[in-house]
Amino acid sequence: MIDRARVILLDFDGPVCGIFARHPASTVAHELRRLLVDQAVTLPPYVLTEHDPLAVLRFTATIGRPAVVRLIDQAMTREEVTAARTAEPTPYGREVIVAAQQTGRRVAVVSNNSAESVRAYLSARRLTAYVHPVIGRPEAAPERMKPDPFSVLAAVRELGAEPAECVLVGDSVSDIEAAHAAGVSAIGYANKPGKRERLAAADAVIDSMAELVTALTVDER
Helix, strand or coil, rough: CCCCCCCCCCCECCCCEECCCCHCCCCCCCCHHHHHHHHCCCHHHHHHHCCHHHHHHHHHHHHCHHHHHHHHHHHHHHHHHHEEEEEECCCCCHHHHHHHHCCCCCCEEEECHHHHHHHHHHCCCCCCCHHCCCEECCCCCCHCCCCHHHHHHHHCCCCCCEEEEEEEEEHHHHHHHHHHHHEEEEEEECCCCCCCCCCCCCCCEEEECCHHHHHHCCCCC
């Protein structure tokens, strides 16, 4: 599938790196909850025990307080930029990006993380020139995070591509749903036990990014 794609859209946290490898996601989620409580927001039980800070951010779409949503989004961005400094590169993630460019393909990042954190990571790893555009989550609009197709469609438009020319690589169900809602094929990256089953709706599932490097380079032989 990827051998026929002109454009490769990569989710960030997973296919490119583990952003919270050394700056734990649970710590970030706790900080966002603290800020919400300071703003007198009542937290439902599932948010009180949530370890994923993006899920806490997504909850703010339900509270009807735009100023608080912006406050939490900005705090999340600060934490992500900090985390990006110590993010763990995904094995063969860099190689996929480089191989795609070397074979004449365009590479974009489409992420629920902030664009600022993605750019910080790419800059530190000297990958900025290989990736454009970087589409992070819409500012203070958590309802437009994936699985909403907003960011995928934004990348397709900016690249001047057709959805049928693109393939998205992601490690979550929301990635697959966003891609399909945008008319884009999806490759599931099953980087943890049990994910292959959860990503069954993808058009293909891989266990290692090395599989994409092989597919890209074999295509050019």
